Amino acid sequence: MMDLLYQVAPQVRQLLNERENAEIYGQDERKRAVDKQLAELGYKD
Numbered sequence: 286m287m288d289l290l291y292q293v294a295p296q297v298r299q300l301l302n303e304r305e306n307a308e309i310y311g312q313d314e315r316k317r318a319v320d321k322q323l324a325e326l327g328y329k330d
Contacts, residue, residue: 293326300326 300319307315 297323297326297328300328 300323304316304319304323307313307319
């Protein structure tokens with residue numbers, strides 16, 4: 286996450302938390318949506 290602009294870092298952290306919860310609860314559709322948002326922000330796993 287160091288390569289991300291500091292402006293989007295909080296949003297990325299929130300999305301990563303949301304993705305983790307979606308994975309725990311088996312919400313595959315939400316996981317895909319979060320992955321798409323992360324990619325649009327430039328986040329690489």
